[in-house]
Amino acid sequence: MNGGGQMPGMGGMSPPSSPMMNNGSGGGMMMHRRHMMMHMTFFWGKNAEILFSGWPGSDNLGMYVLALVFIFVLALIVEWLSHCKLIKEGSNHVAAGLVQTLMYGLRIGLAYMVMLAVMSFNAGVFLAAVAGHTLGFLVFGSRVFNKKSSSTFRKTSDLPPMSC
Template sequence: MDEGHGSHAPAGSDGGSSSMSPSMGHVAGFEAQLMPMQSSFYWGKDMTLLFSSWVTRNPVHYALVVLAVFIFAIAHQFLGYIHKLYNGSSSSGSSKHKHAWLEMLVGVVLYGAHTTTGYLLMLIVMSFNGGVFVAVISGLCLGFLIFQAIERAMNVNGIGAE
């Protein structure tokens, strides 16, 4: 059997300083160095969020991350609301003037920002940390509630974009 294949010894247990898993092998002459990825939900303050340098190791940092993720989820809903308002106001026929390209550019930027925040939230949830998951879902729900209420109030008062 090849060395390193089929062995179930922990990485680095061969006495060497290699952090490579025994089943990873070599890629074009280089050792593959992959970071372990969490694949089930867990509850705890020790986590890495999006980048290897964004690590929480104490309860204060973890609480700040959860709060930031919660606010980021609300901001995502805000971007969706603004994009919807902008599309409603710019589709009223005013796009025939000479700055139509600028209106389109603003719409594209809003759409891109909303889409980007959505994908970032998905990646954040993929940290599999239970507290972060709850923060994302709570932030999305609260943001939806806030901006849905604002939209309904605007429609009742005749201010809505529709």
């Protein structure tokens, strides 16, 4: 500690010494603080915050499962956007470029949401994201469901490939 109990880099703020803090009017104000630990390694369990503060909530298995399904679907949509072909040949170049740009922005935004969810370090979220990307690639990007011949050249997607 330096300078009368102040923490370095806190700009003159000193940490509270007890849950009771003086609110400036002479009376004490009880400070209620939620103790949510930020994990920096993978962990198993349903008590995690994913994407939004307080979501899915602690001790709520149903909301945790809903969060996993949400992350799975986001990853699936990212793969669909990465492999879909919505722009028809001969379309207006300006309109096609705007649609392509909108699809690109949507794909990148959803991919970042999946990445931020994985950064919760919850192993279930990680597995849901990987499973969503994997199933999405199987259905939309692999040759399993591609009925067209691979000997003819064709554009497989309106968007450039994602890079890590």
